[in-house]
Amino acid sequence: MDYDPLELFGKRLVELRKAKGWSQEKLALESGLARSYVGGIERGQRNIALYNICVLAETLGVAPGEMLAFEVESVKATRRK
Structure with a gap:
């Protein structure tokens, strides 16, 4: 695989x-997930579970x-350049 799915998911x-105008803190509060966990997902540093994908989607x-x-x-x- 010549791309990082965690990075793509995070982006x-x-x-x-941002389309909702929310901060990471607001998303964390609304979803019940830790802000540091949300930040790690967005940076492509966390391998998010399917359950949490569904929680974030619903939120x-x-x-x-x-x-x-x-x-x-x-x-x-972008990576080829």
């Missing part, structure tokens, strides 16, 4: 969180599959 989470008001809607090709192109 997607940032996009969805953000999106389908769980929407959390995985990231652009692999754009990351591959």
Whole structure:
């Protein structure tokens, strides 16, 4: 695999969180997850469980599959430069 799915997921989470105008702290509070855990996910440092993907999706008001809607090709192109 020539891309990091944890990094891509983290970037997607940032996009969805910012679209709601929320801080990491607000997302953590609303989801019941620790702010440090949310930060680690967004930085691609945490291997998030399926259950927590569903918790975050519900909190953000999106389908769980929407959390995985990231652009692999754009990351591959960026890494080649």
